[in-house]
Amino acid sequence: MKRATITEAKNGLSALIDQVKAGDTILITDRGVPVARLEPAVTADDDEGRLARLERAGIIRRGRGDPRRILDRPPTPTIGGASVVELLLEDRRSGR
DSSP states (O other), X not given: OEEEEHXXXXXXXXXXXXXXXXXXXXXXXETTEEEEEEOOOOOXXXXXXXXXXXXXXXXXXXXXXXXXXXXXXXXXXXXXXXXHHHHHHXXXXXXX
């Protein structure tokens, strides 16, 4: 990853943008401390690549299985036959 100071970024933004268009990522620093990152914009085609990067970084963990199967399950039974919304509202009213 390439680095640039804030001053370098202000004075040479066009050149940095050209590097980003070529696929580079630029880390912007302020007195040696990273404050921003210039990277190529994510397109709809790059969603899978972005998810893979986030997963490798340990930021996300992908679910397993088909998420549509959740809709196939019957609703979870509640205590006393109250709806989940009623239980949530009661919980908020009681301040728990």
